[in-house]
Amino acid sequence: MLALDIRNINKKYPNFELKDVSFQLEKGYIMGFIGVNGAGKTTTIRSILNMTHIDSGEVHILGRNMAEHELELKQDIGFAFGGTDFYRRSKIKTLTNTIKKFYQNWDDVTYYNYLRRFKLDENKKVADLSTGMKVKYSLALALSHGAKLLILDEPTSGLDPASRDDLLDIFQELIVGGEVSILFSTHITSDLEKCADFITFISDGQIILSCEKEEFKESFLLLNGTESQLLQVKDQMISYKTNSFGFTGLIHVGDFDPSYGIKTATPSLEDILVYFTKKGDTHG
Numbered sequence: 001m002l003a004l005d006i007r008n009i010n011k012k013y014p015n016f017e018l019k020d021v022s023f024q025l026e027k028g029y030i031m032g033f034i035g036v037n038g039a040g041k042t043t044t045i046r047s048i049l050n051m052t053h054i055d056s057g058e059v060h061i062l063g064r065n066m067a068e069h070e071l072e073l074k075q076d077i078g079f080a081f082g083g084t085d086f087y088r089r090s091k092i093k094t095l096t097n098t099i100k101k102f103y104q105n106w107d108d109v110t111y112y113n114y115l116r117r118f119k120l121d122e123n124k125k126v127a128d129l130s131t132g133m134k135v136k137y138s139l140a141l142a143l144s145h146g147a148k149l150l151i152l153d154e155p156t157s158g159l160d161p162a163s164r165d166d167l168l169d170i171f172q173e174l175i176v177g178g179e180v181s182i183l184f185s186t187h188i189t190s191d192l193e194k195c196a197d198f199i200t201f202i203s204d205g206q207i208i209l210s211c212e213k214e215e216f217k218e219s220f221l222l223l224n225g226t227e228s229q230l231l232q233v234k235d236q237m238i239s240y241k242t243n244s245f246g247f248t249g250l251i252h253v254g255d256f257d258p259s260y261g262i263k264t265a266t267p268s269l270e271d272i273l274v275y276f277t278k279k280g281d282t283h284g
């Protein structure tokens with residue numbers, strides 16, 4: 001069963017467009033959503049959650065159409081946005097008491113477990129929380145109403161390394177039973193190396209690739225060659241850097257001819273993001 005089925009979302013802003021965004025997430029898995037700044041991750045997430053009006057396309061969550069069943073489906077979705085700043089003058093306790101009324105399956109025991117695990121004091125005011133603590137509070141809320149699908153926009157941003165590691169452990173604990181699925185966007189590729197099963201990659205409002213993590217990496221090649229070899233592949237490369245020995249760069253596996261004899265390696269997720277970010281730049 002699909003936890004998330006996104007079909008041909010189009011959304012136009014004056015200077016940006018989501019173009020036929022489609023991807024699917026199987027129930028029980030973790031998907032990392034990556035792309036450079038401004039690629040369209042947040043706009044896609046907001047579109048999935050019906051927080052922004054889309055021009056066309058459909059979102060199906062846990063087998064139901066989001067546009068037709070938004071209220072019921074929101075019971076099953078936990079969402080959190082990194083750096084959210086809400087109701088600054090309220091105490092955590094007061095805010096939670098208001099929010100929990102919206103959720104039929106709210107579970108105080110789970111909630112207080114997360115408060116303890118995240119070392120959050122419910123008597124603190126939102127304004128007095130650090131950036132990382134605010135993220136943790138949003139996550140505690142998102143994780144405490146039995147959500148079957150978590151949609152998290154940069155949940156690890158603002159967290160220190162130990163807290164990030166703990167959150168990734170929580171993600172893995174959550175999916176063990178096969179009932180919970182997680183989509184999260186991030187720039188921190190080590191998070192994805194650690195816990196994502198699938199990767200969806202967006203660039204300039206278009207999905208470049210959405211597939212299992214190893215398959216994703218193997219769809220590209222990192223090339224390392226001399227200046228004269230660069231001339232053979234230059235036009236097919238996503239981007240490259242030159243150095244005193246020659247060049248290194250990224251290419252789609254299908255665009256590479258092994259008969260050139262250029263040294264190749266499987267890129268890391270970091271390599272893929274870096275070279276896509278450089279796409280269109282002048283090189284050297």
Ligand SMILES: Nc1ncnc2c1ncn2[C@@H]1O[C@H](COP(=O)(O)OP(=O)(O)OP(=O)(O)O)[C@@H](O)[C@H]1O
Nearest residue numbers: 013014015016035036037038039040041042043044
């Ligand atoms: N409400 C809006 N009105 C007009 N343009 C918008 C609006 N929201 C986002 N955009 C534009 O859409 C583009 C994509 O933004 P989005 O926030 O989806 O990217 P992102 O991939 O999440 O980036 P980042 O990694 O920096 O968070 C940007 O060029 C942004 O300026």
